[in-house]
Amino acid sequence: MDSERRRRPYACAWCGRPVVDSETGRRRKYCKRACRQRAYEQRAAVGGSAVPADAVILSSTEATELVDRLFELRCAAEDVATAVAERASHAELDDLCRRLVEQAGDAERLR
Known part of the structure; x- marks a missing residue:
């Protein structure tokens, strides 16, 4: 049952596309490396400001x-x-x- 739950798709933390995990290891937050990089860039840009690091900034x-x-x-x-x-x-x-x-x-x- 746990392996079924792990393979169930969930949304990428950056773009919202589906992410499907493998059966082993830590759950992925991002669907691809580019999304992970964009998230890092956003966290770095808001570092030291009043904007929380986990904030999602939308146009x-x-x-x-x-x-x-x-x-x-x-x-x-x-x-x-x-x-x-x-x-x-x-x-x-x-x-x-x-x-x-x-x-x-x-x-x-x-x-």
Whole structure:
């Protein structure tokens, strides 16, 4: 069971792409070396400032896009709730749930 959990993808700490670990060793935080380097550069840039080292700095465009993705996610969740309340068909619920999971994955991306 533990090996199954380790192989389950999770989001890269820098770009949000899926990261899949091997069965041994420490869990990776980044999907590739470039993401690890960008994260290091960001930590080095904020070192000695009032910005916490683990802060995620987004441009206004990135923040707006994130808010938009979260809004779409909430709308998809409301669509599922409405369909359940209206006793929608299994096929319709399946389609709505698939869309909800897809949008949740998109909302995880920070960059």
